[in-house]
Amino acid sequence: MKYYILAATILLSITSCRTTPKDTAGKGGSASIIVYPQHHQIAKRLINGKVYVRYNTLDVPTSGVYDDSMICSNHDSLISCTFTGLKNGNYYFYATGYDTSISQAVKGGSPYTITAQTTQSFNLPVSEN
16 A cells, blocks of 8 residues: 555656746747748738747647737838747748739748747748649
8 A cells, every 4th residue: 555655646746847848939038020921032012911820839730720910011011020029939920911913812831940039030931822
């Protein structure tokens, strides 16, 4: 009986001592990322743009659920979204929009890793496929 109690105590101690990794992506940091959705490397002809982000992954979320999103705005005729207050870690960005030059909806995604608590920019390719 003593062995069962001892084993249960050890097992409980081991499972309760988990730590969270230091570089866990998400809110709570001081990094900012400016995302420029671009179709054929041009960010000027897109309208109705929206960027979605999933934390702690470099892959498309299989559930289709993202952690945050933002509607893009036009700054100096460039379409962009700025996500602020992010920690270091892995992110997956996905964008949708409409390219007025071809009159078609565009979409696309790509991974990005934040390694420094600074303002960074990221060109996110989108296509009509």
